[in-house]
Every structure is written in C-alpha cells, then in structure tokens.
Amino acid sequence: MTTVHDVAALCGVSIATVSRTLRAPHRVSEATRERVLAAVRELDYRPNRAAINLRSGRTGAIALMVPDIANPYFAALTKGAQAAARSRGYGLVVVDTAEDVAVEREEMASLRSEIDGMILVSSRLDDTELAEVATSARCVLINRVLPDVPSVTLDELGAARAAIDHLAGLGHRRVAYVGGPERSWSEQRRWRALQDAAARARVHIRRVGGETPDARGGRAAASRARAQGVSAVIAYNDQVALGLLAGWAEQGVRAPGDVSLLGFDDTFVAEMSAPPLTSVGADLAACGEVAVTALLALIDGQAPEAVSIPMTLAVRASTAAPKEPA
Amino acid sequence: MTTVHDVAALCGVSIATVSRTLRAPHRVSEATRERVLAAVRELDYRPNRAAINLRSGRTGAIALMVPDIANPYFAALTKGAQAAARSRGYGLVVVDTAEDVAVEREEMASLRSEIDGMILVSSRLDDTELAEVATSARCVLINRVLPDVPSVTLDELGAARAAIDHLAGLGHRRVAYVGGPERSWSEQRRWRALQDAAARARVHIRRVGGETPDARGGRAAASRARAQGVSAVIAYNDQVALGLLAGWAEQGVRAPGDVSLLGFDDTFVAEMSAPPLTSVGADLAACGEVAVTALLALIDGQAPEAVSIPMTLAVRASTAAPKEPA
DNA sequence: ATGAAAGCGCTAACAG
DNA sequence: CTGTTAGCGCTTTCAT
Numbered sequence: 001m002t003t004v005h006d007v008a009a010l011c012g013v014s015i016a017t018v019s020r021t022l023r024a025p026h027r028v029s030e031a032t033r034e035r036v037l038a039a040v041r042e043l044d045y046r047p048n049r050a051a052i053n054l055r056s057g058r059t060g061a062i063a064l065m066v067p068d069i070a071n072p073y074f075a076a077l078t079k080g081a082q083a084a085a086r087s088r089g090y091g092l093v094v095v096d097t098a099e100d101v102a103v104e105r106e107e108m109a110s111l112r113s114e115i116d117g118m119i120l121v122s123s124r125l126d127d128t129e130l131a132e133v134a135t136s137a138r139c140v141l142i143n144r145v146l147p148d149v150p151s152v153t154l155d156e157l158g159a160a161r162a163a164i165d166h167l168a169g170l171g172h173r174r175v176a177y178v179g180g181p182e183r184s185w186s187e188q189r190r191w192r193a194l195q196d197a198a199a200r201a202r203v204h205i206r207r208v209g210g211e212t213p214d215a216r217g218g219r220a221a222a223s224r225a226r227a228q229g230v231s232a233v234i235a236y237n238d239q240v241a242l243g244l245l246a247g248w249a250e251q252g253v254r255a256p257g258d259v260s261l262l263g264f265d266d267t268f269v270a271e272m273s274a275p276p277l278t279s280v281g282a283d284l285a286a287c288g289e290v291a292v293t294a295l296l297a298l299i300d301g302q303a304p305e306a307v308s309i310p311m312t313l314a315v316r317a318s319t320a321a322p323k324e325p326a
Numbered sequence: 327m328t329t330v331h332d333v334a335a336l337c338g339v340s341i342a343t344v345s346r347t348l349r350a351p352h353r354v355s356e357a358t359r360e361r362v363l364a365a366v367r368e369l370d371y372r373p374n375r376a377a378i379n380l381r382s383g384r385t386g387a388i389a390l391m392v393p394d395i396a397n398p399y400f401a402a403l404t405k406g407a408q409a410a411a412r413s414r415g416y417g418l419v420v421v422d423t424a425e426d427v428a429v430e431r432e433e434m435a436s437l438r439s440e441i442d443g444m445i446l447v448s449s450r451l452d453d454t455e456l457a458e459v460a461t462s463a464r465c466v467l468i469n470r471v472l473p474d475v476p477s478v479t480l481d482e483l484g485a486a487r488a489a490i491d492h493l494a495g496l497g498h499r500r501v502a503y504v505g506g507p508e509r510s511w512s513e514q515r516r517w518r519a520l521q522d523a524a525a526r527a528r529v530h531i532r533r534v535g536g537e538t539p540d541a542r543g544g545r546a547a548a549s550r551a552r553a554q555g556v557s558a559v560i561a562y563n564d565q566v567a568l569g570l571l572a573g574w575a576e577q578g579v580r581a582p583g584d585v586s587l588l589g590f591d592d593t594f595v596a597e598m599s600a601p602p603l604t605s606v607g608a609d610l611a612a613c614g615e616v617a618v619t620a621l622l623a624l625i626d627g628q629a630p631e632a633v634s635i636p637m638t639l640a641v642r643a644s645t646a647a648p649k650e651p652a
Numbered sequence: 653a654t655g656a657a658a659g660c661g662c663t664a665a666c667a668g
Numbered sequence: 669c670t671g672t673t674a675g676c677g678c679t680t681t682c683a684t
Binding site: 109 | 375376377385394395402405408422542569574
Binding site: 003018020050052053054 | 679
C-alpha cells in the first residue's frame with residue numbers, strides 16, 4: 001500500500017506538499033505540482049479514504065436507502081444514482097431497508113459517521129421523525145416532501161392528467177383504478193391526482209383496493225376491477241397491470257378489445273406484455289441522478305430545493321377506443 | 327459525536343478498557359464490562375469506522391460488483407447479499423459496472439482500501455486478469471470458476487436436465503433454445519448443459535441466436551424460434567421468454583397450445599405472464615447470502631471453496647404436451 | 653511556496 | 669484485569 005510518504009520520497013518533497021497538490025493544486029508551484037502528479041501516477045497512489053475521513057470529516061460517500069432493491073422501480077433509481085455518484089467521485093452505499101422502518105432507522109444511525117449525506121427513497125418514517133432526521137443529517141428525499149428539505153418527486157398530477165386525458169380522448173368515460181397500499185405516500189398522492197384529473201376531464205373514476213402492489217395483487221384484483229362496469233383500468237404500477245392482464249387472459253377477457261389498460265411507472269416490464277403496456281412514467285435513472293446532484297449541492301452549502309420530475313405517457317397497445325363509446 | 331473518551335469518562339475507566347469491552351469482552355471483568363456497556367448504551371456511542379479502519383486495517387465493509395443492478399436477476403442477488411452482510415455487521419457497497427470491464431477494473435482498484443473483500447458477479451474480466459485480482463484481494467466469484475478462488479455457481483447442468491426431462495416427459499422431441507450473448511460465460515455454460523441434457527434424453531435441440539437478452543430480443547426471435555419446426559422453446563432467461571410470448575401473441579401463436587415455452591432463472595417476471603411461465607431457477611437471494619458467507623469465511627482465513635447452488639423447476643402453465651406427439 | 657508538527661478516533665503492544 | 673502510549677495515513681495550522 002503506497003502512502004503520501006512514498007510519493008513524497010520519490011519526488012523529494014514533504015508529505016504536506018503531496019497532500020496540497022491533491023487537495024489544493026493552486027497552492028503549489030507548477031513545477032512541483034507536475035513532479036508530484038507524475039509520482040502519483042507512477043506509483044498508482046490512491047489516498048486512503050479512512051485517513052482522509054478521520055482527519056477532515058469528509059467520507060467521500062453518500063447513502064441511498066431504498067425500500068426494496070429487487071423492485072425494478074427502485075433498481076432503476078439506484079442505477080442512475082450510482083452512475084451520478086461515481087462520476088462525481090463519490091461512493092454510493094446502497095441500503096435495502098426491506099420496507100422495514102426499524103431497519104431504516106437503525107441503518108441511518110449506524111451509517112451516520114460513514115457518509116456525507118443520504119438519499120431517502122419513499123421513506124417509511126412519519127413526517128415528524130423525518131423532519132428530525134433532516135435537521136441532524138444532510139439528506140434529500142425522493143417521493144416525499146417536507147418544508148426546508150430538498151426533495152425530488154415525480155409529477156404525479158401531470159401523469160394523472162396525461163393518463164386520464166389519453167383515455168378520455170379515446171372515448172372512455174368510466175374508469176377504475178386498482179390502487180396500491182393505502183397508507184403509502186405515493187398511493188395517496190397518485191389517487192388524489194387521478195381524482196383531480198378525472199373530475200377535470202369529466203371522467204368517472206372508482207378505486208378498487210389492490211392487494212400487494214405486484215403481479216399477484218393485480219391478478220387477484222382482475223375480476224373486481226372489471227366488475228365496476230368500466231371500459232378502462234389504470235393500475236398502481238406496471239407489475240399490477242401485468243397481473244391484471246394475466247388474470248383477464250385466464251378469463252378470456254382481452255385488452256384492449258374488452259378493456260383498456262394503463263400502467264404506472266413505465267418500467268421495463270411494460271414492454272414485456274402482450275399487448276405491450278401503455279404506461280405513464282418518469283426517467284427514474286435521471287431522478288436518481290438529480291437526487292445525487294441535489295445532495296452534493298446541499299453538502300456544498302447550497303439552499304435546499306424541491307424539484308419535480310416530469311412524467312410522460314408512453315402509448316403502446318394496451319389502450320384503444322372502447323367497444324361502445326358512451 | 328461521542329468518542330471512546332466520552333464513554334471512558336462517564337464510567338471512570340481508560341479508553342483502552344472501553345475498546346477492549348467492545349472488541350474482546352472476555353478480557354475485561356464482568357463488573358467493568360457491564361458498566362461500560364451501560365455507558366455505551368446511554369450515550370448511544372458508535373465507534374468511528376474510519377478510525378477502526380485506519381488502526382486495524384479492517385473496514386467492516388465488503389463490495390458487490392454487478393453488471394447491471396436494474397436486471398432483476400442481479401437485483402435479487404443483491405438483496406440477499408445485502409441482508410446477509412447487514413446481519414453479520416458488515417456494510418455492503420454495491421457497484422453497478424454497467425457491463426463495462428473498464429469500470430469494473432477501476433472500481434476494484436479504487437475500492438481496495440475501503441473494503442475487506444469483494445464479490446464479483448458475472449465478471450467481464452478474462453481468466454488471467456481475474457486470477458491476478460484474486461491473488462491480490464480477497465474475493466469470491468459468482469457465475470465464474472477459477473482454481474483456488476472461492477466461487478458460487480448455479481447448477482446449470484441440473485437445471486438443463488430438469489428442463490429437458492420435463493419437456494421430454496411431456497412428449498417433446500424437438501426443442502429450440504433462444505440463447506443469450508454468445509461470449510457470456512453463463513450462456514456458454516447453459517448451452518453446453520442443454521446439449522448435454524438433450525443428448526442424454528434423446529431430444530433434438532437447436533440453438534437460435536438471440537439479440538439482446540431481454541424482452542425486445544425475445545420478441546425479435548419469436549418467428550425464428552418457431553421456424554425450427556419445434557414443439558417447445560427454451561429461453562436464455564425469463565425476460566427473453568416473455569418477449570417470445572408477446573411476439574407470438576401478435577402472430578396468433580398460443581402457448582402452450584401451439585408451442586411450449588420454458589424460461590430460465592425463475593425471476594418474479596415469470597409469474598407476470600399469461601400463461602405464467604414454467605421456469606428453472608435458483609434462489610438468487612440465497613446465492614447472494616452464500617457468497618457473503620464464503621467471503622467472510624475467506625477473510626477469516628478459511629480455505630476457498632467452490633459451492634454450487636441447486637436450480638429447481640417451477641412448473642407453471644406455459645408448458646404442456648405437444649399437439650401431435652412425435 | 654514549502655516544511656514541521658499536531659492530532660482526527662481508535663487499537664494493540666507493553667507495563668504494571 | 670487495567671492503564672499508558674505509540675501510531676494507522678492524512679490534512680491543516682503555523683512557521684519559515
């Protein structure tokens with residue numbers, strides 16, 4: 001393991017000069033700087049992070065806490081955050097909280113000294129606790145908003161309007177929404193946005209309680225969704241939508257012939273179904289990147305900002321005009 | 327930030343005793359131990375990882391390098407590894423190499439001082455370079471094998487036999503395999519195993535080159551696969567399988583009526599299709615756990631071991647007897 | 653512009 | 669069984 005001393009010895013300067021060359025190049029004469037840099041390259045010297053951290057307090061790492069890394073939604077987010085962190089010279093520590101608030105709490109506490117800040121995705125903490133956390137540690141929220149805390153959220157209202165307007169434009173007047181977990185912040189936000197958009201477009205919308213927000217839950221809700229006497233169904237997410245599709249296929253119900261189907265999130269699974277799924281989603285990788293940028297800005301002392309990521313409708317084959325327009 | 331000094335002061339012992347209580351409890355009298363532990367709890371003292379690392383060389387973290395975290399296969403693996411690492415008191419640094427060998431190389435080098443060891447999943451490095459890495463850093467391989475390097479691989483041969491025997495048992499005599507990227511280690515291993523199993527069961531098998539190993543690639547290969555005049559198709563992975571299903575649906579080809587379909591990996595997408603996909607897979611989360619255990623054992627000085635994870639066939643609705651048995 | 657020296661929080665000899 | 673002490677590799681005053 002090569003250290004500052006090796007580099008210093010190789011080019012006949014003190015260790016302080018080596019350190020300066022790396023941290024504050026302008027405080028070193030050009031001649032020495034180049035000599036030092038050459039030595040650094042020659043020895044493939046890499047500063048010891050632990051030592052830097054111990055001395056300066058900076059860890060060079062940030063954490064990303066997600067409820068479930070196996071969920072494609074969070075995986076996509078993670079991918080973007082990872083790339084952004086790397087390109088900025090930061091390490092990314094990914095924590096899968098397994099949707100468990102206790103794990104989330106504990107990991108946040110134990111990571112505190114190891115990171116410069118964290119990104120909390122769809123946190124399970126309530127507003128009070130979250131606000132507390134935000135005052136004692138640098139953090140940015142994804143899918144949550146809190147005063148004075150930087151956050152990045154998806155434009156669910158825009159998404160709901162795009163979805164409803166698309167359906168209304170095709171001639172649908174009665175649609176069902178197969179929802180997600182009632183207590184989830186995203187679900188509440190999504191359902192509210194949908195009601196708002198529906199009222200605006202004079203479309204009748206009813207919510208059908210989903211079971212789990214995955215294919216199994218969708219399959220289980222297949223009959224109930226159609227029982228609402230609707231010509232189109234919007235699902236909480238793409239996985240639920242694919243479950244609905246599978247459930248309907250078993251019953252001989254065809255999409256979009258018998259019923260149109262629209263998903264949320266536009267994850268890669270939307271392209272895997274027959275028919276391919278019309279879905280409204282955001283560039284999740286970009287969302288992860290933006291969050292990293294926001295966190296780094298915060299660490300840099302800038303004022304917190306709340307940014308909204310646009311959602312766009314990807315029209316595929318699962319939506320069409322209803323059989324008998326109202 | 328509370329330190330050993332605070333704890334020591336609170337219970338009137340030296341900092342060494344505090345350290346000992348935490349690192350080697352048996353070297354401290356029971357009375358002091360309890361006093362110290364009480365103080366630790368009272369102050370919610372958490373040792374500074376950087377300091378421990380700097381002094382002892384141990385970082386308390388391991389890295390997991392995956393080609394693509396957004397791929398459900400790797401995401402499942404990551405989830406298992408994450409949980410296992412946490413339960414053993416280790417941090418897990420997840421690195422998404424974006425299938426780029428240069429990134430893989432660079433990250434491995436820059437992480438060296440920050441971790442105690444690493445798990446390389448489906449590494450893109452060639453055998454020579456990989457062997458070099460393995461001698462200079464503690465690591466365990468997933469989906470690769472190398473002499474004297476601990477590894478965990480899936481039992482692809484067992485999987486191939488289970489798949490082929492299942493199909494043969496239903497009466498299929500000619501099957502096609504829609505493969506993955508030809509240069510990938512998994513693809514080569516899988517195709518070889520399939521040929522082996524097919525010969526053994528006197529089943530005729532042909533390989534159809536896939537495009538990308540995802541739904542799009544599957545959809546693109548849909549016609550070609552059927553053009554082989556086969557009654558069953560095995561896909562490189564579930565995503566390709568769902569793509570095939572979608573492609574066939576567009577052409578009016580039905581599974582399992584017209585052709586049986588069998589996937590690989592048994593990821594969550596297998597349950598999302600209509601019909602649900604018969605697939606042969608392994609418990610990937612367990613695989614991640616096993617890899618963590620193996621790495622920790624290696625760090626602990628134990629001899630490297632190569633472990634194979636069994637794969638099991640999940641029979642769902644996409645396979646059935648052929649229309650006209652041969 | 654450069655060097656000497658102190659010390660971040662902790663562990664591991666070494667004494668006692 | 670417990671305390672004292674010397675650093676781990678680095679950054680950062682403070683001199684020069």
